[in-house]
Amino acid sequence: MARTSSSGSSRRDVLKLAGLATAAGFGVRPAFSQSPGHVVVVGGGFGGATAAKYLRRAGVDVTLIETNATFATCPFSNTVLGGINEIDAITHGYDGLAAHGVQVVPDTVTGINAANKSVSLQGGTAVSYDRLILSPGIDFKWGEIEGYDEAAAEVMPHAWKAGAQTELLRRQLIAMDDGGVVAIAAPGNPFRCPPGPYERASLIAHYLKTHKPASKVLILDSKDSFSKQGLFQAGWAELYGDMIEWVPFSSGGNVARVDPATMTVYTDFDTHVVNVANIIPAQRSNRLVDTADLANGGDWCPINQLTFESTVQPGIHILGDASIAGAMPKSGFSANAQAKVCAAAIAALLRGDEPPSPSFINTCYSLVGPDYGISVAAVYRLNAEGAIAGVEGAGGVSPGDANAEFRKMEAEYARGWYASITSDMFG
Amino acid sequence: MADGITRVAVPETAAKGEIIEIKALASHPMDNGFMFRDNGTRIPRWIIHRFEVDYNDELIFAADWHVAISANPYISFHTIATESGTINFRWFDDNGDIYTESAKITVV
Amino acid sequence: MRALLISIFGMCMLATAAAADETAPANLANACAGCHGTDGKSPGQIPMIAGMAAADLAAELRQFKNDQKAATVMNRIAKGYTEAEIDAIANYFGGM
Ligand SMILES: Cc1cc2nc3c(=O)[nH]c(=O)nc-3n(C[C@H](O)[C@H](O)[C@H](O)COP(=O)(O)OP(=O)(O)OC[C@H]3O[C@@H](n4cnc5c(N)ncnc54)[C@H](O)[C@@H]3O)c2cc1C
Numbered sequence: 001m002a003r004t005s006s007s008g009s010s011r012r013d014v015l016k017l018a019g020l021a022t023a024a025g026f027g028v029r030p031a032f033s034q035s036p037g038h039v040v041v042v043g044g045g046f047g048g049a050t051a052a053k054y055l056r057r058a059g060v061d062v063t064l065i066e067t068n069a070t071f072a073t074c075p076f077s078n079t080v081l082g083g084i085n086e087i088d089a090i091t092h093g094y095d096g097l098a099a100h101g102v103q104v105v106p107d108t109v110t111g112i113n114a115a116n117k118s119v120s121l122q123g124g125t126a127v128s129y130d131r132l133i134l135s136p137g138i139d140f141k142w143g144e145i146e147g148y149d150e151a152a153a154e155v156m157p158h159a160w161k162a163g164a165q166t167e168l169l170r171r172q173l174i175a176m177d178d179g180g181v182v183a184i185a186a187p188g189n190p191f192r193c194p195p196g197p198y199e200r201a202s203l204i205a206h207y208l209k210t211h212k213p214a215s216k217v218l219i220l221d222s223k224d225s226f227s228k229q230g231l232f233q234a235g236w237a238e239l240y241g242d243m244i245e246w247v248p249f250s251s252g253g254n255v256a257r258v259d260p261a262t263m264t265v266y267t268d269f270d271t272h273v274v275n276v277a278n279i280i281p282a283q284r285s286n287r288l289v290d291t292a293d294l295a296n297g298g299d300w301c302p303i304n305q306l307t308f309e310s311t312v313q314p315g316i317h318i319l320g321d322a323s324i325a326g327a328m329p330k331s332g333f334s335a336n337a338q339a340k341v342c343a344a345a346i347a348a349l350l351r352g353d354e355p356p357s358p359s360f361i362n363t364c365y366s367l368v369g370p371d372y373g374i375s376v377a378a379v380y381r382l383n384a385e386g387a388i389a390g391v392e393g394a395g396g397v398s399p400g401d402a403n404a405e406f407r408k409m410e411a412e413y414a415r416g417w418y419a420s421i422t423s424d425m426f427g
Numbered sequence: 428m429a430d431g432i433t434r435v436a437v438p439e440t441a442a443k444g445e446i447i448e449i450k451a452l453a454s455h456p457m458d459n460g461f462m463f464r465d466n467g468t469r470i471p472r473w474i475i476h477r478f479e480v481d482y483n484d485e486l487i488f489a490a491d492w493h494v495a496i497s498a499n500p501y502i503s504f505h506t507i508a509t510e511s512g513t514i515n516f517r518w519f520d521d522n523g524d525i526y527t528e529s530a531k532i533t534v535v
Numbered sequence: 536m537r538a539l540l541i542s543i544f545g546m547c548m549l550a551t552a553a554a555a556d557e558t559a560p561a562n563l564a565n566a567c568a569g570c571h572g573t574d575g576k577s578p579g580q581i582p583m584i585a586g587m588a589a590a591d592l593a594a595e596l597r598q599f600k601n602d603q604k605a606a607t608v609m610n611r612i613a614k615g616y617t618e619a620e621i622d623a624i625a626n627y628f629g630g631m
Contacts, residue, residue, distance in 0.1 A: 053573075054565070224498070224499060249499070249501075250432070250452065250454050250498070250499035250501075251432060251434075251454065252434050252452060268434075268436055268450050268452070268501075268503075269434040269435070269436045269450070269452065333569050336569050337565075337566050337569055340562070340565040340566070340568070341562055341565075344559065344561060344562060344565075356558075356559030356561070356562055357557070357558045357559055357562065358558070358559075358562050359558045359559075359562045359563045359566055359620075360566055361566040361567070361569060361612060361615075363569070363570065363608065363612075375607070375608055377608055377611045377612055378615075379566075379612060379614075379615025379616070381558065391614075391615040393614050393615075394611060394612065394613075394614040394615030394616075395611050395612070395614075395615065396611050398607070398608075406607060409607050410607050410608075412580045413570075413580055413581055413607060413608065415579060415580055416570070416577065416579040416580030416581035417569070417570050417579075417581060418579070419572075419577075419578045419579025419580070419581075420568070420569065420570050420571060420572040420577050420578060420579055420581055421569050421570070423572055423573065423578045424568045424569065424572060424573045427573065427578070
């Protein structure tokens with residue numbers, strides 16, 4: 001009963017018992033007698049929370065280890081910047097998962113011991129697993145933009161992990177005088193949420209238009225094209241006139257250096273002194289994966305596309321942004337879809353069955369304005385080479401010639417998507 | 428040129444003997460001649476086929492480009508700051524056009 | 536040698552058999568939950584599909600797939616499924 005009831009024993013005691021039970025190889029698990037095994041999930045975000053819930057639905061014994069007591073979603077964090085939502089509206093707790101029987105452990109994993117199948121926690125304990133799922137998200141490549149490190153991010157926020165950084169950027173926007181310039185540095189591919197910087201530019205412009213109409217949003221881009229570009233640019237012209245300026249790579253948009261002390265952003269060819277600087281740096285898989293060398297010297301983790309099991313270390317599955325999932329973009333929707341396929345595969349593997357063949361959807365909704373939504377969708381399956389590939393003839397972006405009513409409906413459905421996916425993760 | 432944009436970046440000042448970075452960018456479609464328009468006609472080859480850089484009239488960098496180079500070629504290279512003067516950049520395209528830029532450097 | 540060849544051949548057969556399998560109905564249907572909520576129980580603005588009869592659900596999906604019904608996104612999604620998969624998805628939700 002140690003895992004399900006924590007009455008009378010501290011969290012650490014519970015963990016020790018759990019570790020002992022697994023280490024001693026107890027044939028029958030006390031809490032979940034039907035469980036075919038114990039899965040440890042690291043990271044309670046889009047991939048991890050979903051995986052934990054769906055593993056429980058499949059009768060598997062699950063421990064979820066997550067650093068933070070609550071999770072602020074990156075999706076819809078741009079609405080906080082735009083003054084449409086407060087941070088509380090996008091912050092979720094883990095009680096729902098606990099009610100499904102997930103053992104939720106608020107701690108940080110510091111190491112992975114693949115040989116004896118355990119993870120070590122900052123709190124000093126270790127937890128054993130039969131299979132491990134990592135969905136730890138991203139880390140930044142500090143220093144790739146000269147002068148941009150963790151200290152600089154306190155002056156020039158990235159806000160690419162939601163929470164305190166989102167609130168910092170929001171406060172800076174509120175404090176800025178009318179007529180100011182907000183610079184957004186957008187990274188090269190691949191990165192978390194390809195349409196994200198452009199939705200952000202849109203919703204910041206929405207805020208400025210209503211509160212500081214003489215201000216500008218300057219997107220300095222390391223790319224020459226971006227997701228849903230035609231739809232975004234048409235929407236910008238319609239809603240914000242020339243408030244948003246996009247400088248592509250080929251016009252010298254690549255940000256090479258920043259100086260937080262003087263609020264200066266240097267591209268390869270120009271110098272911009274700005275009022276607010278949102279620097280979104282280049283990204284890689286969360287550095288936790290390096291403790292088991294799962295990225296194999298690269299930035300992202302190679303995986304078997306049927307089971308999400310690492311091709312480097314057996315028994316460890318990697319989901320979401322940290323993984324290389326064929327043609328799927330790094331999105332919350334993708335991580336959620338992958339988690340359900342991975343949970344089904346693990347439940348089958350633990351029971352000695354073949355993993356069922358997968359199918360995925362990804363849709364990224366973006367708000368150009370509160371009543372102006374656009375989307376890009378795709379359906380995925382494995383191709384002949386065993387890689388996740390888009391199904392031809394399906395998917396694509398919202399029509400370019402849609403009317404205002406259609407854009408408004410997609411904005412409503414974007415909100416509906418948010419309600420649904422967060423309930424699929426945490427409910 | 429597509430929209431006539433060439434950009435260069437050279438440090439305004441440098442110490443004698445210092446290794447400096449020079450950057451140059453041209454906005455150009457670099458059509459490889461293998462693509463077709465929607466109506467089925469071929470888009471002719473149109474690329475920048477050579478790029479040259481002089482430092483006080485001495486050639487310090489040159490490159491011959493072929494059809495595999497993607498649109499908007501961007502070059503960055505290092506050289507040693509030897510003396511004050513002018514750095515001249517030249518891009519040669521298939522139409523016989525030559526685009527030029529120049530930048531001054533003060534070596535102290 | 537002969538035995539080895541046969542067993543390798545046998546393994547290949549197994550591998551292709553697994554890959555050629557029909558996509559598991561639960562895997563097909565769970566992907567819909569990203570928008571329609573767990574088991575199709577939508578808490579927000581996207582229509583609830585939990586509780587729909589299998590025949591109605593299949594008919595709706597075919598209309599979306601063939602552009603016979605206007606939609607913002609469902610036509611783009613329904614085009615990703617074969618006739619057999621549409622029936623499998625409909626039966627999965629309908630049988631809940
Ligand atoms: C501004 C913005 C807007 C976005 N909008 C959308 C959108 O509209 N739609 C969409 O689909 N996607 C969107 N995304 C992308 C989405 O946020 C990510 O793709 C998604 O969060 C990836 O899920 P994940 O599980 O890989 O990582 P995350 O969701 O980041 O979860 C990782 C979790 O792991 C925890 N963790 C990390 N390391 C450890 C450790 N060592 N020990 C314990 N816990 C740890 C972290 O605290 C975190 O909670 C957006 C992203 C941004 C930045």
